[in-house]
Amino acid sequence: MNIAIIGCGYVGCAVAELWQQKMTLMITATTTTPERVPTLQKVAQKVFVTTGNDREGLKSVLENQDIVLLSVGAKGINLYEEAYLKTAQTLVEILPDIPSIKQLIYTGSYSVYGDRQGDWVDEETVISPSNEQGKILQATENVLLAASSEKLRVCILRLGGIYGPNRELMKIFSRVPGTTRPGNGEDIANWIHLDDIVGGIEFARRQHLQGIYNLVDDAYLSTGLLLDTLMAKYDLPPVKWDSKAKSNRPYNAKVSNQKIKQAGYKLIHPQIIF
Template identity: 55%
Template sequence: MKVAIVGCGYVGTRVAKNLRGKSDYTVTATTATPERVAQLEDVAQRVAVLKGNDKNAMAAVLQAQDAVLLCVGARNPHSYKESYLDTAKTLISVLQETPTVKQVIYTGTYSVYGDRQGELVNEDSPVAPANPNGEILAETERILLAASSPNLKVSILRLGGIYGPGRELVKIFRGFSGNTRPGAGEDVTNWVHADDVVGGLIFALENRLQGIYNLVGDVSLSSRELLDRIFEAHNLPKASWDGSPSVRPYNARVSNQKIKAAGYQFIHPEIREF
């Protein structure tokens, strides 16, 4: 199978490396940064420099591909439209002229559920983005799903916060140790290990999943519980909380039952870094 991975950052690079190790896959990796070409040549048979709004470059990448994994990320809060929405629009416009592609899988985020006051949500829950960038992410999903057809499966994986090698939780949150955080720490967090992001993507690819699937671990911890466990495990001072209203734009307990019912078995169902 020929697979193009559009966006080879933390997630895309790991997926490329995994697929290249399988004899029945040929991987094309893309990057917007020419300096990363040599690095990606170690994990993919073919590497292309691609900006998401470049239709000609996208068409060249997708030529004769069987599947596309859209693993883009924004460099900063001001680049969401370019990174997500513009890339999705370009991809869909090119797919209309690329009949070989039968599967598109997009790594989105559970943040599109917005602030649900910690309530349980699943894939049938309406999205409620809390800010303009959340609206961009929700619109990106809508554009991709609208391209579904009998000949093209489109799958949206709504990821939890990603942790794993190089993104250990203690590294992410060390700066909070011993400091006072806004709120009461009661907002709910959802995490997924990098191994399960790779595993979930490959599962969706090999099973030709269609539609929306949450890809988060089994356990949703409050911010206070998460930080307390991290800092206790690493003998660091705990964070304190000022009790002010929470400013976190998304707060929901996310169900992963749909993807498990489809047959995916989590490698790390519970957070493993405590």
């Protein structure tokens, strides 16, 4: 089976490492950074340097593929449209010419739910992103879902905040100790460990999942409790909150993971690893 990973960064590279161990899978990876080619050659049989809006480049990548994992990331807040939407549009334009592709798996974000004041949301909730980046992610989902058919199964995984090896929580929040943050810290943090992202993608592949699935852990901690626990663990100055200042966080919701669990996926790390 041939699998193409479009955007072989933190997540894509980890998935490639797993899939490379399966002798029946042949991995093709893409990157926009030529310097990453030697690293990716260790986890993929073929590596292409191309961008998401390069139609001919992507077409060369997709030839004879059976499955596509779209796991891109924006290198800056102003590059979301180029990284996500333009890549999805180019990919969908090419798909009719590549009938061998039977499944497309996309790693999106729960941020598309927007600010729900901490209320529960699930895959049936009408999404309402609160900022421009969320709207671009919403548009990306719509483009990909429109390509779904009896011959092409499109699976969207809405991920929580990503952490794991070399992206530990303390590394993510390294500038936070002793600072004062806007709001009251009661907004909900939805996280997912890299192991479960890899596990969830592999589960989606094996089970031929189609449709939208939230992929977050079971913790549902407030940001305040998360940071209090993290600072205490490393004996660092606690975070203070300024309730008179409005939080600048554009999403706040408890994201249900019941759908993917009911499908049979068992979380490797149901609780946050501090």
